[in-house]
Amino acid sequence: MITIRQSRVRPKNRVQTPSDKQPTEQTQSYIAPIGGWSTNSPLASPGANTALVLENFWPTSTSIEPRGGTTIRCTIAAAVEKLFQYRAGYNKTYFAADLENIYEFTDATVSGTALAPVISGQTNADYSTLEMQTDGGSYLTIVNGVDLAQIYDGTNWQQLTDLSAPFAITGISTDELIHIWAYRNRTFFIERGSMNAWYLGINSVAGPATKLPLAGVFNNGGALLFGATWSSDSGESMDDRCVFGTDQGEFAVYRGDPSDASSWKLEGVYEIGEPLGKNASMSVGGDLVIATKDGLIPISAAVSKDETQLKLYAHSFQIDPVWRREAILSGNLSGWRVTKWSSRNMAVVAPPKKLATQGYCWAVNLQSGAWAKVTGWTIGDIAVLGGNLHYGDKTGNIFLCDSGGFDNGAPFECRVCFSFDHLGAPGALKIAHAMKTVWKHTAPFNARLTVASDYNPSFGSAPSVPLTESGGEGTWDVSDWDVDDWATDSDTYSIVEKWESVSGQGETLAPQIQVTSAQNGKLDCELVTAHLVYSVGAHLP
Secondary structure, eight states: OOOOOOOOOOOOOOOOOOOSSOOOOOEEEOOOTTEOOOOOOOSSOOTTTTTEEEEEEEOSSSOEOOOOOOOEEEOOOOOOOOOEOOOSSSEEEEEEEEESSEEEEETSSSSTTTTEEEEOOOOOOEEEEEEETTTTTEEEEESSSSSOOOOEEEOOOOEESSSSSOOOEESSSSGGGGEEETTTTTEEEEETTTTTEOOOOTOSSSOOOOOOTTTTSSSSOEEEEEEEEEOTSSSSTTTTTTEEETTTEEEEEEEEEETOTTEEEEEEEEOOOOOOTTTOOOEEETTEEEETTTEEHHHHHHOOOOOOGGGGTTTTTGHHHHHHHHHHHOSOOOOHHHHHHEETTEEEOOOGGGGGGEEEEEEEEEETTTEEESSOOOOOEEEETTTTTEEOOOTTTTESOOOOBTTTTTTTTEEEEEEEEEEEEEEEEHHHHOOOOOOEEEOOEEEEEEEEEEEEEOOSSSOOOHHHHHHOOBBHHHHHOOOOOSSSSSSOOOOEEEEEEOOOOOOOOOEEEEEOSSSSOOOOOEEEEEEEEEEEEEEEO
């Protein structure tokens, strides 16, 4: 163990008093902040195992690890506004949309391909999509409330009108439909700027549409914005309920068959806060979770709790100040996206495109509720396609996420600032001397260790990158970490722990760590613990 001790010169012939004694060095140990990014706890009394800054690190149940990079998948002619997929059969088909066109690609599409449109002449890309299985096959329907709806059968696209063939929808013009979802094997729609929903026959993707007026149900006015199925058992069963949400933050819950007056029952109307868009919701464990200006609110809480207490039950409560600030900055209810990435047990919340130039989104571990911030992604839309996360940017690039160790060929920085701690001596000066971090790893990387003081994260420049290929044998940077060989077996983790001298003083201290990802493969390392050696000085005036 390397420790740095301060020296003092004591005058001769002087009796040592308690105030003359050399401060005793102490060690504080920190578990990796698996509790995630937290901005909603007192700075002087933070939550357990949380971080004030957690960027491009992903909190797992045992450690934090750098996120993967992004690689370009394909490109379209203009800014990416929407990504969606057709999942029937073994060969999945993916779609990207700009304001005027829709483009198609598959897993077989060569990376970097410039796509050609399969649909042109559109005027809006705020699509809502639904893939529906019927006896005749699987069909994908898209609506945007401006252009005529389109349906895809796995090979061909067709506009939906009252006279189109082989599929037609009668009763309402499909360019008035802004949202689509399924409930009990029926396709439901929301009519633009109204309190009307519409539905088709059972197991139907076309045919007569029946109007479902809801004007007298809600108390706060506005218009219907979205609909969804809410199931308490996460599957298709008699527990499923149909939810209709308005742009004023009310939602109505129905149960039964809308074509049967004896079974179609209103269970209640509740307030949840203004939703942040028609595509800003997801299903988690059967519960329906909606992004609102007050947070990421589960419907189950809105039904059982008072509206004034909802933010206490929000999945976003841990980052509530940041969430509310960004919701206010967005200035409208459209454009927010919530995407669940089931294979990684993760959800991603992307802000509206008007804020996308800031290059960030938020990610939450759906198992632990731990949050992190992802920087460097200027998101036009984000979606899971074929089980993998993708996002499109304002220049028309479509990226595969969690791929490699670069962001489109550029390095990116991962950084964490632990929560500040008065280290058991409130009001006293603390002086940092040395830090040690413990990592599991399979490939070389450099980490820069610093100490922040008095609630002020203060990161320096990003650390350098080892001059070795990912997965090969390398050494730590001599100036930072001394010289140690890395394991050459990529299937075997090694443990590294080295002390470094650090500086910093204040009433409160917080360890900081920076890692640069800049290699062909994903940076395979996990932070387990950190240790800080410090001494306590006099009480501050």
